[in-house]
Amino acid sequence: MVHVSGGWSELADFTGGVTEFEVTADTVGRLYRALDDQFPGLGEFVQERMALAIDGEIHQNAFAERLRSDAEVFLIPKIGGG
Amino acid sequence: MTDTLDRPATTPELKVVGTRPIRPDGVDKVTGRAQYGADLAMAGQLHGSILRSPHAHARIVSIDTKKARALPGVKAVVTGADFPDLGDVMHDGGEGVNNLGYVSNNVMAKSKVLYDGHALAAVAALSPAIAEAALDLIEVKYEVLPHVINVDAAMAPGAPQIHEDMTYEGQPSNIAKRYQFGRGDLDVAFASADVIVEGEYTTEPVHQGYIEPHACVCSVGADGRADIWASSQGAFMVRSMSALVAGMPVSNVRVTPAEIGGGFGGKTVVYLEPVALLLSKMAGAPVKMVMSREEVFRATGPTSGSSMKVRLGAKFDGTLVAADVDMKFQAGAFPGSPVSAACMTVLSCYDLPTMRVVGWDVVTNSPKVAAYRAPGAPIGAFAVESAMDDLALKLGLDPIALREKNAARDGTVAAYGATLQNIGYVETLEAVRDHPNLQAKLGPNQGRGVAVGFWFNFGGESSASIHLGDDGSATVATASPDIGGSRASMAMMAAETLGVSVDKIRPIVADTASIGHSMVTGGSRTTFATGMAVIQATEKAIEELKRRAAMTWDVPAETVEWKAGAAHCLDVKGEAKSLTLDQLAAAAGKTGGSIGAEVTLTAQGAGPGFAVHVCDVEVDPETGAVTVLRYTAGQDVGRAIHPAYVEGQIQGGAVQGIGWALNEEYVFDSKGKMENAGFLDYRVPVASDLPMIDTVMVEVPNPKHPFGVKGVGEVPIVPPLAALANAVRAATGVRINALPLSPPRIRAAVDAAKA
Numbered sequence: 001m002v003h004v005s006g007g008w009s010e011l012a013d014f015t016g017g018v019t020e021f022e023v024t025a026d027t028v029g030r031l032y033r034a035l036d037d038q039f040p041g042l043g044e045f046v047q048e049r050m051a052l053a054i055d056g057e058i059h060q061n062a063f064a065e066r067l068r069s070d071a072e073v074f075l076i077p078k079i080g081g082g
Numbered sequence: 083m084t085d086t087l088d089r090p091a092t093t094p095e096l097k098v099v100g101t102r103p104i105r106p107d108g109v110d111k112v113t114g115r116a117q118y119g120a121d122l123a124m125a126g127q128l129h130g131s132i133l134r135s136p137h138a139h140a141r142i143v144s145i146d147t148k149k150a151r152a153l154p155g156v157k158a159v160v161t162g163a164d165f166p167d168l169g170d171v172m173h174d175g176g177e178g179v180n181n182l183g184y185v186s187n188n189v190m191a192k193s194k195v196l197y198d199g200h201a202l203a204a205v206a207a208l209s210p211a212i213a214e215a216a217l218d219l220i221e222v223k224y225e226v227l228p229h230v231i232n233v234d235a236a237m238a239p240g241a242p243q244i245h246e247d248m249t250y251e252g253q254p255s256n257i258a259k260r261y262q263f264g265r266g267d268l269d270v271a272f273a274s275a276d277v278i279v280e281g282e283y284t285t286e287p288v289h290q291g292y293i294e295p296h297a298c299v300c301s302v303g304a305d306g307r308a309d310i311w312a313s314s315q316g317a318f319m320v321r322s323m324s325a326l327v328a329g330m331p332v333s334n335v336r337v338t339p340a341e342i343g344g345g346f347g348g349k350t351v352v353y354l355e356p357v358a359l360l361l362s363k364m365a366g367a368p369v370k371m372v373m374s375r376e377e378v379f380r381a382t383g384p385t386s387g388s389s390m391k392v393r394l395g396a397k398f399d400g401t402l403v404a405a406d407v408d409m410k411f412q413a414g415a416f417p418g419s420p421v422s423a424a425c426m427t428v429l430s431c432y433d434l435p436t437m438r439v440v441g442w443d444v445v446t447n448s449p450k451v452a453a454y455r456a457p458g459a460p461i462g463a464f465a466v467e468s469a470m471d472d473l474a475l476k477l478g479l480d481p482i483a484l485r486e487k488n489a490a491r492d493g494t495v496a497a498y499g500a501t502l503q504n505i506g507y508v509e510t511l512e513a514v515r516d517h518p519n520l521q522a523k524l525g526p527n528q529g530r531g532v533a534v535g536f537w538f539n540f541g542g543e544s545s546a547s548i549h550l551g552d553d554g555s556a557t558v559a560t561a562s563p564d565i566g567g568s569r570a571s572m573a574m575m576a577a578e579t580l581g582v583s584v585d586k587i588r589p590i591v592a593d594t595a596s597i598g599h600s601m602v603t604g605g606s607r608t609t610f611a612t613g614m615a616v617i618q619a620t621e622k623a624i625e626e627l628k629r630r631a632a633m634t635w636d637v638p639a640e641t642v643e644w645k646a647g648a649a650h651c652l653d654v655k656g657e658a659k660s661l662t663l664d665q666l667a668a669a670a671g672k673t674g675g676s677i678g679a680e681v682t683l684t685a686q687g688a689g690p691g692f693a694v695h696v697c698d699v700e701v702d703p704e705t706g707a708v709t710v711l712r713y714t715a716g717q718d719v720g721r722a723i724h725p726a727y728v729e730g731q732i733q734g735g736a737v738q739g740i741g742w743a744l745n746e747e748y749v750f751d752s753k754g755k756m757e758n759a760g761f762l763d764y765r766v767p768v769a770s771d772l773p774m775i776d777t778v779m780v781e782v783p784n785p786k787h788p789f790g791v792k793g794v795g796e797v798p799i800v801p802p803l804a805a806l807a808n809a810v811r812a813a814t815g816v817r818i819n820a821l822p823l824s825p826p827r828i829r830a831a832v833d834a835a836k837a
């Protein structure tokens with residue numbers, strides 16, 4: 001199972017305050033769907049607004065990125081710059 | 083610049099990367115041949131001007147444009163009513179998702195003006211003078227409303243409500259969003275601390291201060307197809323945002339990037355282009371618009387002013403055990419301050435077991451903030467690095483040693499969740515600690531300040547193409563505007579990959595009809611992400627060159643090797659054969675046609691940047707004026723493709739940070755009008771104000787990039803604010819928690835301390 005952590009307060013609107021949970025997904029695209037299944041609207045929100053730290057490495061707009069079966073995913077705001 | 087090869091002996095295989103060739107855009111820029119946004123002139127073009135609000139907050143009761151329209155020479159007039167209502171449509175353009183309703187309302191006010199300088203009407207006329215005269219004829223009735231600019235005041239109960247529909251926890255509010263994250267039990271951790279330091283800090287809005295004001299020319303044809311020539315950080319961003327705000331199909335708009343005279347994040351948004359599009363469409367003629375410096379200050383994005391609290395807990399040996407940070411950022415008139423990035427970066431230099439970070443995004447009656455170099459990070463670092471300095475003082479520890487003791491290292495889980503890998507932070511601390519500048523003796527009224535900084539860097543979507551000419555030269559095209567030397571680095575990476583000298587490569591920035599989509603030049607991503615696209619496109623071209631050579635020799639392609647700018651193989655008789663790039667390119671028409679390749683990718687794996695700055699200052703006890711005596715800026719740069727450009731990025735970031743620390747601020751009068759909208763009164767540092775900024779480049783390569791690149795452009799602006807503040811504290815013995823450290827403020831603080 002992929003372990004998902006999302007300590008950011010804005011995620012609580014979807015998760016009701018749950019900050020750690022597990023889903024089954026082998027790509028980032030499937031992770032979005034799994035998030036939506038578990039917490040409706042979360043997958044779409046994450047896809048649009050969030051970046052992912054997958055096993056510690058930041059990914060942004062990485063729909064096709066593969067996930068290990070026991071990957072650690074941390075949801076963080078998208079990163080921009082100047 | 084010289085042609086010196088200074089690549090370390092550890093990487094002798096690199097022939098081009100790490101050298102300092104003359105920049106490909108240099109001659110045009112110093113001779114005036116480069117075409118910036120304001121330089122383009124089209125036959126029959128009109129001149130556009132914008133009417134701006136004189137009020138910080140007012141309801142627009144009515145706008146009467148009849149007299150302006152009747153003025154001879156006026157060809158079109160637009161107001162907010164001419165722009166489509168985009169509601170809360172979200173669009174992924176620029177650097178992320180934008181609320182198009184906010185973007186449109188910022189481009190042209192609809193029912194209310196929300197800051198001094200907010201656009202509310204525009205005119206296109208035969209000359210700038212006629213356009214300005216027409217603006218005077220537009221009659222606007224305002225209902226002036228109470229305004230609020232200070233972030234703490236904007237959050238206070240009873241503050242003027244800027245957006246009627248904005249609520250926080252069910253109540254009308256100017257708080258657009260609250261962020262929070264953390265780990266561990268703060269109470270327990272602080273209870274275990276031997277020493278606790280805390281402070282409250284404020285900063286003021288500051289502008290990116292790019293030398294070139296915003297400018298564009300837009301031409302809409304009778305068939306609805308449009309061209310935009312504009313200076314920006316991303317032509318694709320300009321295309322989609324301008325088209326959507328103006329209510330035109332994106333596919334109808336082509337954007338050609340002009341040369342850009344600085345952006346620093348401030349040109350990742352649109353202001354003039356949608357207006358010029360509509361004016362041109364109405365008038366049936368090209369429309370040119372150029373902002374004055376006053377307009378740039380009053381109507382384009384500065385970065386946030388802030389109000390922050392920091393509490394740090396540590397053991398007697400300096401080990402940090404807890405951090406609690408609260409940051410309130412001005413967003414300006416619409417939501418979207420960089421406070422979330424500040425939250426993520428503010429503690430990322432440290433290996434901290436327990437922390438809480440809270441950020442507040444607060445709307446205010448001031449220009450909507452825009453990105454500014456490592457957005458949000460310098461502000462947060464000012465607070466935390468000032469507190470770290472106090473902690474070092476309280477513990478009697480060397481400030482660099484304190485940071486080394488608590489430094490993030492490979493494997494550290496950063497505050498925001500990523501596990502740091504292949505970082506060169508400790509190496510940078512060590513390199514700066516050993517710099518000769520730190521041995522310099524300090525005199526009376528002099529002090530030394532240390533501060534560190536972190537910036538993520540990121541990758542993102544980039545496109546690049548390479549096309550070989552029949553003389554063996556190559557044109558490398560990208561869609562990344564060249565702000566900090568990207569044409570040089572793209573040419574160098576292509577040359578290194580191809581195995582030829584860099585002068586055989588001509589790098590260009592292409593228009594939106596000629597290259598695949600790319601994100602803006604920003605986030606320290608271009609050399610990393612666009613560079614990766616250039617390398618991959620070059621590798622594809624090399625594969626085709628090898629195939630052509632194999633065809634020529636009638637051997638299997640896999641037996642052909644590419645080395646030093648030529649194809650090599652052993653033929654069936656065992657004889658060595660080679661064909662140079664020049665030979666293969668010259669014969670391309672006979673072997674299948676011109677050779678080229680294009681690659682579009684979304685780059686992942688950007689390595690984060692760490693910076694360590696040390697500043698020596700002298701404070702004049704009579705005037706409070708600060709003189710910067712020495713400045714040492716160290717940084718993990720991954721691998722410097724063109725070291726002179728990297729040094730320039732480090733020096734530029736440090737200098738902008740010095741200006742932010744010492745002089746720069748938006749000054750508003752009691753009615754919310756900006757009082758210093760010009761470079762005479764908004765004081766940016768100039769060369770004569772500064773010593774040489776001594777750079778220390780530490781190279782810990784990023785394994786996710788073929789040449790080890792990490793972004794370098796942003797992190798150098800993160801430490802200077804605190805480095806200056808800490809140096810002033812050391813020189814005066816007084817901690818000043820508010821920026822800028824202007825002479826009157828320093829005098830007042832020193833006098834108060836004496837009293």
